[in-house]
Amino acid sequence: MNHLQLIIKREYLNKVRNKSFVIMTFLTPVIMVGVFSLVAYLASLNNSTSKEIAILDESGYFGDQFESTDNTTYVYLDNETLEVAKEQSEEKERYGLLYIPKVAKLDLLADQITFYSEDSPSLNVMSDIEDVIEEEVNVLSLRQAGIDAAMIQDMHINIKAHQETYQGQETSEMGSILKLAFGGLAGYLLFMFIIIYGNMIMRSVIEEKTSRIIEVIISSVKPIKLLLGKIIGTSLAGVTQFVMWTILMFVLMTVVPLIFGIDAAEMQTPQQQELMQAAGEGGIENGIAQFLIEANNLPLMNLVIMFLLFFIGGYLLYASLYAAIGAAVDSETDTQQFMMPILLPLILAVYVGIFTVMDNPHGTVSQIFSFIPFTSPVVMLMRIPFGVPVWQQILSVVILFATFIGTVWFAAKIYRVGILMYGKKASYKELLKWLKY
Amino acid sequence: MEKLLVAQNISKNFGEFRALDDASIEVPKGSVFGLLGPNGAGKTTLLRIINQITMPDQGKVFLDGEPLQPHHIQNIGYLPEERGLYKSMKVGEQALYLAQLKGLSKTEAKAKLKYWFDRLEIGDWWDKKIQELSKGMAQKIQFVVTVLHDPKLLIFDEPFSGFDPINANLIKDEILKLRDDGATIIFSTHRMESVEEMCDHIALINKSKKILDGKLLDIKRAYQNNTFDVGLIATNPTEASSLLTDKFNVQPATFKSINDDLKYRIQVAPDASSNDLLHYLSSLGQITHFNEVIPSVNDIFIETINKNN
Numbered sequence: 001m002n003h004l005q006l007i008i009k010r011e012y013l014n015k016v017r018n019k020s021f022v023i024m025t026f027l028t029p030v031i032m033v034g035v036f037s038l039v040a041y042l043a044s045l046n047n048s049t050s051k052e053i054a055i056l057d058e059s060g061y062f063g064d065q066f067e068s069t070d071n072t073t074y075v076y077l078d079n080e081t082l083e084v085a086k087e088q089s090e091e092k093e094r095y096g097l098l099y100i101p102k103v104a105k106l107d108l109l110a111d112q113i114t115f116y117s118e119d120s121p122s123l124n125v126m127s128d129i130e131d132v133i134e135e136e137v138n139v140l141s142l143r144q145a146g147i148d149a150a151m152i153q154d155m156h157i158n159i160k161a162h163q164e165t166y167q168g169q170e171t172s173e174m175g176s177i178l179k180l181a182f183g184g185l186a187g188y189l190l191f192m193f194i195i196i197y198g199n200m201i202m203r204s205v206i207e208e209k210t211s212r213i214i215e216v217i218i219s220s221v222k223p224i225k226l227l228l229g230k231i232i233g234t235s236l237a238g239v240t241q242f243v244m245w246t247i248l249m250f251v252l253m254t255v256v257p258l259i260f261g262i263d264a265a266e267m268q269t270p271q272q273q274e275l276m277q278a279a280g281e282g283g284i285e286n287g288i289a290q291f292l293i294e295a296n297n298l299p300l301m302n303l304v305i306m307f308l309l310f311f312i313g314g315y316l317l318y319a320s321l322y323a324a325i326g327a328a329v330d331s332e333t334d335t336q337q338f339m340m341p342i343l344l345p346l347i348l349a350v351y352v353g354i355f356t357v358m359d360n361p362h363g364t365v366s367q368i369f370s371f372i373p374f375t376s377p378v379v380m381l382m383r384i385p386f387g388v389p390v391w392q393q394i395l396s397v398v399i400l401f402a403t404f405i406g407t408v409w410f411a412a413k414i415y416r417v418g419i420l421m422y423g424k425k426a427s428y429k430e431l432l433k434w435l436k437y
Numbered sequence: 438m439e440k441l442l443v444a445q446n447i448s449k450n451f452g453e454f455r456a457l458d459d460a461s462i463e464v465p466k467g468s469v470f471g472l473l474g475p476n477g478a479g480k481t482t483l484l485r486i487i488n489q490i491t492m493p494d495q496g497k498v499f500l501d502g503e504p505l506q507p508h509h510i511q512n513i514g515y516l517p518e519e520r521g522l523y524k525s526m527k528v529g530e531q532a533l534y535l536a537q538l539k540g541l542s543k544t545e546a547k548a549k550l551k552y553w554f555d556r557l558e559i560g561d562w563w564d565k566k567i568q569e570l571s572k573g574m575a576q577k578i579q580f581v582v583t584v585l586h587d588p589k590l591l592i593f594d595e596p597f598s599g600f601d602p603i604n605a606n607l608i609k610d611e612i613l614k615l616r617d618d619g620a621t622i623i624f625s626t627h628r629m630e631s632v633e634e635m636c637d638h639i640a641l642i643n644k645s646k647k648i649l650d651g652k653l654l655d656i657k658r659a660y661q662n663n664t665f666d667v668g669l670i671a672t673n674p675t676e677a678s679s680l681l682t683d684k685f686n687v688q689p690a691t692f693k694s695i696n697d698d699l700k701y702r703i704q705v706a707p708d709a710s711s712n713d714l715l716h717y718l719s720s721l722g723q724i725t726h727f728n729e730v731i732p733s734v735n736d737i738f739i740e741t742i743n744k745n746n
Contacts, residue, residue: 006537014526212521216579219488219515220538222507420490420519433452 003221004229011233015200016240025241029248033256051095051125056085058102059109065136072125086116096121098129106141109133180358182303183382187353190311190377191346197238197315198322198342202335204230205326205419214419223416227408231319299387306384306393313400314377317407318342324411327418328431349375353382361386371396373403410435438465440499441590441621442487447496449482456482457493458645464590464623464638469616471636471653472625473734475742478642480625481518484592487623488515500590511540514588518595518625520579522567529563532582539586546585553581557607572599580608584615591615592623597631609635629735641738643745653734660732660740664704665711666690668726669718671699677721684717698725 015021052073055066066074075094077085082099089097096117103109113133115121139149163175208214217226325338352375356365361383370380370388376396384393417434442464449457457479464470474480485491487498489505498505500512523531529550536546554560557577567575576599584591593612597605613635616622624636632639632653640650649656667690671677678699681687690702705714711729718724732740 003538006534010534014523018525207523211524212519213523215485215490215517215519216515216521216535216582217538218490219513219517220510220535420485 003225007226007229008233011230012236015234015237025244029245029252033252037256054089054094054097056080057100059100061140062100062136065132106137109137179385182385186307186381187350187378190314191350193238194315194318194346197234198318201230201234201319202322202326205323206332209419224412227323227412227415231323303384307381309397310377310381313404317404320408320411324414327415345374349378353379357382371399373400376400440464441466441501443499445497447486447493449493455645460642460647462640462650464621466621468638469622469624469636471632471639472623473639473738474642479645480642484594488513512589514583515592516579516583516594516596522575524568525566528565528578532578535582536585541586549585553585573601573604576600590621594625597628629738632734641741643742648745649741656737657732660737662704663707664702664730665714666692666702666728666730667718668694669699669722669724670696671722674699692726694726696725
């Protein structure tokens with residue numbers, strides 16, 4: 001086995017066998033699924049208490065418009081005065097009392113209806129009630145004006161614009177959401193990967209310094225080989241952990257609801273349910289079909305290739321910087337001053353990615369940031385699903401890898417000198433000097 | 438004598454700081470070569486250059502007549518002063534890894550490790566983690582890893598630090614045995630008594646320059662200056678002492694004796710012999726002690742460095 005393989009193997013095994021690594025690998029998905037389940041459970045608990053709402057309808061328009069549901073029961077009060085109804089409702093600890101007064105004209109209802117309750121009612125309850133009243137009042141007022149409401153409904157025309165590119169490719173809002181999700185996921189994944197495993201590389205370099213083994217090692221191998229071996233070995237361990245996480249999450253997500261009987265639909269908030277319903281109006285099957293078509297329409301080959309290139313390039317770029325920091329300092333506490341310049345472009349990339357790409361994937365800002373090598377992996381990955389000209393993609397990759405060669409050269413310089421420097425407080429000025437050694 | 442390692446006119450700068458200035462050393466085959474000098478003189482830099490850890494700005498290094506190349510790493514065993522092992526790795530695994538980095542195959546490495554672990558009676562540490570071992574124990578493993586691949590050239594930087602006297606002796610014997618088996622040894626230390634005991638050649642580096650080198654005996658001869666420690670029970674102590682002070686360069690001496698006698702360190706003129714001094718002393722009283730002062734490495738070290746500064 002040659003040196004590089006030996007080093008990669010050692011770094012990999014050392015990481016993978018590490019107790020805390022193993023624990024984190026298994027614990028993280030459990031914690032995440034646990035938190036999800038807990039939130040879902042608590043949410044369902046929150047909603048499960050059923051509400052009783054009394055209705056005092058003096059107008060007589062809403063005889064049976066309010067239909068009780070699982071969570072809400074409507075009670076119609078007859079022939080009570082408002083005072084009695086209020087007292088009664090408070091006594092029976094009802095959620096609220098809806099008072100609709102008798103009015104001479106329908107449009108007076110607009111600001112005459114009152115909802116009495118112990119505390120201020122939830123937004124959902126109020127909007128539900130208002131929806132019901134509004135719908136009925138509108139129908140009534142139309143009828144009074146001599147217009148048939150049913151006819152209006154029949155004649156209502158629903159507009160759905162078709163989206164198509166100049167090249168004749170169909171697009172849709174669903175497609176945009178899918179693209180955003182894909183780009184966002186890819187960018188976020190890279191971001192997390194860099195932070196978690198970049199740090200791991202840095203710690204591993206510091207460990208070699210503090211345990212003083214570094215000089216023994218580099219009397220056998222070139223520092224650049226050690227640096228590369230470390231980055232590759234740690235990355236492989238990272239990929240292993242990510243794959244494990246994905247599998248475990250998937251398994252847990254399937255198993256946990258089965259065991260605890262949590263319905264996936266119940267995990268959603270009412271707003272989400274509404275959204276789902278709205279989306280499902282055209283039929284669930286239709287939605288899925290559209291999803292598949294859209295997924296098919298994504299430039300998949302392009303995405304996969306570019307994802308790999310940007311992921312590897314971006315990760316290596318940052319990993320080499322982390323390694324250089326590790327070499328420059330004596331302990332982890334000294335790393336603070338050097339972390340900021342690394343984290344800043346990374347965070348910037350994610351925010352630029354989320355805000356500008358979502359707004360306009362081909363705007364000037366998005367374009368510029370998708371060429372700057374320190375932000376391009378994240379921003380470009382977010383842009384690509386929306387279709388980026390090939391020359392831009394290639395140019396960006398070339399810039400990224402050229403910069404990577406530059407940072408590795410820089411990192412190797414710092415590394416070569418830094419790993420043998422003990423006790424010297426590294427400053428930026430000191431680092432510049434090291435470059436000339 | 439054939440030279441195993443030749444370093445010619447080595448210079449190395451770190452920014453403004455000159456770590457080595459035109460330093461040359463020649464290490465004969467089969468010798469124990471002491472590389473001496475005060476802290477910060479440039480010894481470690483020179484050793485790192487020989488190990489190709491640092492590149493010299495100027496100058497060349499030859500191993501066995503060939504200019505130093507990356508593959509020569511396999512012919513060198515280096516025990517640096519700043520040394521350690523991976524704390525959370527097991528002893529055996531770690532030794533195997535380091536041996537393989539030096540170019541041994543796994544089976545070779547295993548066989549050799551078994552030999553050395555048995556020899557130093559540390560076989561049962563194989564599955565322990567380094568963090569469970571004491572410093573001395575870890576040092577032993579480091580020694581084994583350094584010599585495991587049978588290098589032609591062994592470089593030890595302060596090999597005895599961290600060892601108790603018994604283990605230090607054990608390691609010293611192992612080093613000498615390696616020399617007898619044909620290895621050449623470069624040895625850097627501040628423990629002058631070890632230099633005295635083990636080295637046959639030395640080089641002295643001060644302030645980035647080599648200021649002295651050669652065979653230890655030759656150097657001692659050069660520093661020997663007709664000086665003798667004498668003990669004398671004089672018939673008339675006051676008179677004897679004033680006579681001696683007039684005639685020779687005399688200093689008080691500090692050797693141990695049981696009698697209450699005069700003790701002097703006397704330097705005689707270069708053309709005079711020890712017999713002349715003996716003859717003269719015997720006329721003054723009874724001689725109880727007569728010993729030629731051979732300069733110790735310690736004396737040579739201090740004297741040369743002070744003169745150089």
